[in-house]
């Protein structure tokens with residue numbers, strides 16, 4: 313699988329070029345304590361490896377493709393403290409790259425490649441993977457590396473391979489879909505545990521704890537810091553304090569997801585903490601639910617996410633107007649202030665290309681919401697969908713979202 317991905321990427325490289333991918337390094341947090349290591353997702357996508365300070369080097373010469381992996385040496389002293397690093401044969405087996413060398417050999421290796429192309433009187437192009445998020449992250453290992461490279465070899469041009477990487481990563485393969493379905497199923501268990509156990513006067517973090525248990529129990533990580541927001545907190549899009557009490561009559565908005573082997577689910581469900589929607593909550597809930605279903609119904613190849621967003625805005629215009637909420641200069645954007653979709657995959661906000669036209673294999677979220685701050689109502693309903701040849705599949709179909717079903721489930725759980 314990783315071999316296939318690398319082969320596809322190689323096809324997009326020009327002759328006489330080299331592409332370098334860095335797994336990354338965990339930064340220090342405080343004193344001698346480091347942040348959890350979080351592997352660069354393009355590196356992982358191409359190798360299946362998730363260890364620090366590794367480099368993948370792909371070289372394309374006329375009639376010859378070379379794949380080389382550089383890893384840190386096995387350190388017996390370190391192994392006693394934090395566990396062993398990976399052995400070359402393990403790295404080779406996982407990635408299917410036969411040529412595994414030590415990290416400190418990279419400079420010499422690059423020098424020989426450059427010398428070779430220079431001898432052949434060819435201009436070599438060197439590619440790095442610079443994604444949008446990294447523009448301001450100049451401490452990322454590839455920035456330091458390419459900076460030094462240009463210093464040492466001023467005639468070398470460094471270019472960005474990010475858009476080719478994105479084209480590949482945008483189309484999910486069967487294995488990725490399978491892993492995402494597993495992640496979604498654990499997310500479902502977590503959400504059901506929260507619904508089953510939530511009670512008025514519990515604090516948001518106590519409700520959240522039921523979700524966390526299911527994740528840990530099933531060997532999953534969090535896709536991102538969970539949002540468990542009661543009442544008005546649901547109107548804060550990235551609320552993450554999760555420490556306020558959920559009062560009787562509050563809705564609880566839960567935007568969270570399990571990550572399984574780096575495939576990230578991203579689901580939102582909103583339920584009444586006491587198990588019963590008020591008439592007003594139900595009215596708004598059903599408007600959001602219809603938006604959610606409408607977009608899932610529409611999604612198919614050939615459309616763009618921007619078009620789907622336009623449909624939501626149009627629909628809300630009619631619905632909010634009918635409710636009398638668009639008075640005194642208020643617009644839809646006062647009640648709905650995010651967009652309906654983002655790509656999903658190895659990153660929660662996964663790679664995307666501007667004005668991307670949807671194709672089979674694209675996976676993204678459908679997450680309309682409505683936020684009526686004066687009434688303490690924040691509602692969002694988010695599913696994860698896969699574009700197919702003629703429409704889409706809702707991968708999170710199994711997670712209940714009908715108001716009646718939620719009420720019945722919560723009632724049954726309390727008996």
Ligand SMILES: [Mn+2]
Nearest residue numbers: 578677679694
């Ligand atoms: Mn989302």
